[in-house]
Amino acid sequence: MTVLGGGTMGRGIALTVARGSHLVRLVDKDPSQLAAAQQWVGEYLRGSVERGKLDAAEADRIVERLTWSADPADASDSELVIEALPESLSLKRQVLSAIQHGADHPVTIHTNTSTLAISDIAEGLPAPELCIGTHYCNPAPIMPLVEVALGDATEQATVDSTLHFLTSIGKTPVVLKDRPGLITNYLVVAFENDAVRALETGLATAAEIDRVTLESMRFPIGPFRLLDIVGLDVHVAVSQSLREQLDDEQYTVPQTIHDMVARGDLGVKTGRGFYDYPVEAKA
Structure with missing residues (x-):
């Protein structure tokens, strides 16, 4: 799977997913942001080991599950894309539409938006039924709650797979109405x-x-x-x-x-x- 965006939320989500035993690629077109995210992950894991929260061998396995890319087109290889881009509706639509168009298989979109309506983001996507909101609370590796928001076109199968995935990485999903800011x-x-x-x-x-x-x-x-x-x-x-x-x-x-x-x-x-x-x- 792929996480889009190497900022505070993106890198935290990518680490959380890798810690949940999933292979994950973090994509950010800014190489400096990507390097900063990679450094942050290393520091976070070293700190966890030093505090006795994680053993060194598991920290190494988490690092091995993470890959890094500066090319957003690489996300089209994934069946699940978690979007943590800046809060710009036009940007999210443009990038996510390109990813679904560029894939030769269905791509489920989890958007971490905290202020935009899921229905607005999904509008115009090739497969809006595969778009759902998953708002992780900050800091993502620590906070268990994830707010799940359904767009008008979101299918039940997308909801079911999303809840299963979030549970698999140790999160507590709560399904809410689609509204700016959620709760x-x-x-x-x-x-x-x-x-x-x-x-x-x-x-x-x-x-x-x-x-x-x-x-x-x-x-x-x-x-x-x-x-x-x-x-x-x-x-x-x-x-x-x-x-x-x-x-x-x-x-x-x-x-x-x-x-x-x-x-x-x-x-x-x-x-x-x-x-x-x-x-x-x-x-």
């Missing part, structure tokens, strides 16, 4: 924006707001730490897409986040966001 982003993105607005008013520091959500609301992670892990640039893209589709002010991105993105302070991946991250912590 996770519909709730979390608005919450994160509100947390930043509270920060902007001087109500409390980022660390204090995180502490309240941890100790009072019993969240496993605070909104500012989560924003740093996801990436502030990713948050902007997701929030703006929901703002446009839902016409809801709570998805308007606070100016503080725009300013941080302009400075290049994107969170863990750049070493600085609402918190600072040493090189060893980034890995």
Whole structure:
């Protein structure tokens, strides 16, 4: 199978699939992004071994299940393609249509979109009945939940095979209606924006707001730490897409986040966001 996109979600999904004993090819047309994804996978596995979460022999087997390609056309060889491209409807349609057209066999499409309607992505594909949404929660190798969304044309056989596959890689699938943001982003993105607005008013520091959500609301992670892990640039893209589709002010991105993105302070991946991250912590 193939995972399209070597960014945060794509590389995490590819690792998750390989860890689930499947052979997987990660495709990204940007060689630097591909190299970064390969490095990240190596660092993640080494860290797992050092912490005693994984034995070294199994880490080696996981690496052997992963291959890398900078040619999107290679995805047409696969029967299953997991798409983790940027949140652009035109881009997703163009790439996925080319893959199904270029294959001499049926290609099932799992799209990791978190804001776009599955029916819109499937529209115009040669086989829209084989398109389904599988939104992995970040970080993909750790979070068990996957939101599954059906498009208008999605066939039951596609649903059944998708649920079987997700279970095989240790995930917990939940089938939802096809709507922008599904449940996770519909709730979390608005919450994160509100947390930043509270920060902007001087109500409390980022660390204090995180502490309240941890100790009072019993969240496993605070909104500012989560924003740093996801990436502030990713948050902007997701929030703006929901703002446009839902016409809801709570998805308007606070100016503080725009300013941080302009400075290049994107969170863990750049070493600085609402918190600072040493090189060893980034890995």
